[in-house]
Amino acid sequence: MKTLDLINYGTIELKKNKITSCRLDSELLLSKVLDKNREEILINLDEEICQKYFSTYKKLISRRSQNEPVAYILKEKEFWSKNFFVSYDTLIPRPETELMVEKLVKIFNEKKISILDMGTGSGCILISLLSELKKARGIGIDISKKALIIAKKNIERHKMQSRIKLFNKSLDSKFYKKFDLIVSNPPYIRSPEIQRLAEDIKKYEPRIALDGGNDGLDLIKKVIYKAKDILKDKGMLALEIGNKQFKIVSEILLKNNYKIEHIIKDYKDNIRSIISTHINKKND
Numbered sequence: 228m229k230t231l232d233l234i235n236y237g238t239i240e241l242k243k244n245k246i247t248s249c250r251l252d253s254e255l256l257l258s259k260v261l262d263k264n265r266e267e268i269l270i271n272l273d274e275e276i277c278q279k280y281f282s283t284y285k286k287l288i289s290r291r292s293q294n295e296p297v298a299y300i301l302k303e304k305e306f307w308s309k310n311f312f313v314s315y316d317t318l319i320p321r322p323e324t325e326l327m328v329e330k331l332v333k334i335f336n337e338k339k340i341s342i343l344d345m346g347t348g349s350g351c352i353l354i355s356l357l358s359e360l361k362k363a364r365g366i367g368i369d370i371s372k373k374a375l376i377i378a379k380k381n382i383e384r385h386k387m388q389s390r391i392k393l394f395n396k397s398l399d400s401k402f403y404k405k406f407d408l409i410v411s412n413p414p415y416i417r418s419p420e421i422q423r424l425a426e427d428i429k430k431y432e433p434r435i436a437l438d439g440g441n442d443g444l445d446l447i448k449k450v451i452y453k454a455k456d457i458l459k460d461k462g463m464l465a466l467e468i469g470n471k472q473f474k475i476v477s478e479i480l481l482k483n484n485y486k487i488e489h490i491i492k493d494y495k496d497n498i499r500s501i502i503s504t505h506i507n508k509k510n511d
Contacts, residue, residue: 228281231272233257237288244292252297256287259301294426307355312380316373317349318436323493324412327465327500328352330491331408332359334463334502339363340407343457345398345450346370348436350378352410354385366406368396371435398449402457408465409454413446415439415469443469447476455483460507463488465500473498 228236237253246252258265260283261276268274290300298304298319303312306320307328313319339362344353347367357363369375375393382391394400416437421429428437439445447468454464464485468476477487485503493499 228276229272230257230268230274230276233276233281233284234268234272237284240288241291244294246291246294248297252291253288255297256291256300257284260284260287294430296427296431299431304349304351306351307358309351309355309358309385311349311351311354312377312384313349314373314377315431316371316433317377318412318432320349320351323499324352324467325355326491326493327410327467327502328355328359330489330500330502331356331410331465334489335360335363335408337362338407341365341404343402343406343409344368345409345411345453346413346436346446347378347393348374348412350381350391350393352412353391354381354387356410357387357390358385363390365391366394367391368394368400370395370397371433374433374436398446398453402453405457405459406462407459408463409450409458410465411450411454412467413439413450415443415447415467415472417441417443439469443472444475444479447472448479451476451479451483451485455485455505458505461504463502463504465502467500468498470497473501476501 234253234257238249241249241252254265258268260280287300296319298313303310304320307325342363342365344367347353347369350367353365353367357365367378372395375395378393382388414437416439418438418441421438480503484506486506487501487503489502490498491500
């Protein structure tokens with residue numbers, strides 16, 4: 228069989244199972260099997276492919292047909308033009324989170340700052356920030372030891388060992404230093420809504436990284452409360468939130484002496500992130 232035959236086979240199988248990105252996914256999975264980049268296979272569509280590769284490819288197509296995310300099949304996901312390892316223990320990085328990274332890079336450009344990533348997961352936010360903010364140093368914490376294994380691999384992959392430290396900590400843990408910037412993409416989906424999520428999310432992504440409690444605010448509140456104690460005066464908190472949470476989250480921020488500096492909308496025009504400054508009342 229030729230490369231094009233395999234791509235067509237994969238596309239048809241995925242389309243049968245209502246995978247909307249069937250063509251792209253079939254190309255990405257074939258790239259994985261052949262250990263070539265996607266562009267390379269697309270300019271060699273007439274190349275003959277041996278049977279052993281077809282057998283492996285069929286298995287991957289079968290997994291995708293059952294709604295398993297491509298990122299988990301490939302064991303990596305692109306974010307901020309970099310490839311990051313992911314696993315079933317880490318949330319898959321989303322493009323809208325890059326918008327928060329972009330804004331923070333503009334704010335802190337050329338500044339020497341300390342960053343704390345609360346719930347670092349794969350480490351993609353912290354690593355992406357430090358790749359641009361050359362004078363910054365960072366700490367990533369996560370309650371999941373398995374997620375930290377993936378974060379460590381990504382730190383090594385992007386050669387950040389000297390600039391990032393990881394700790395297996397919860398948000399209730401004690402911290403012995405203060406930070407210029409705290410970033411967090413906490414779980415913010417309401418518990419009753421989990422079962423209404425798309426199959427590829429609710430079936431495969433870690434619930435601990437999705438479930439924000441009955442009102443979706445459990446972890447958001449914890450981040451806000453903890454951050455005000457460990458931010459330097461006028462330090463910044465960058466927080467990703469869910470749809471329709473801006474009003475209530477902004478009220479919580481204001482009650483806890485934060486001043487909202489920037490709001491960031493996603494590609495569907497929903498407010499997705501809030502960047503705020505914490506004002507230490509004792510210094511006013």
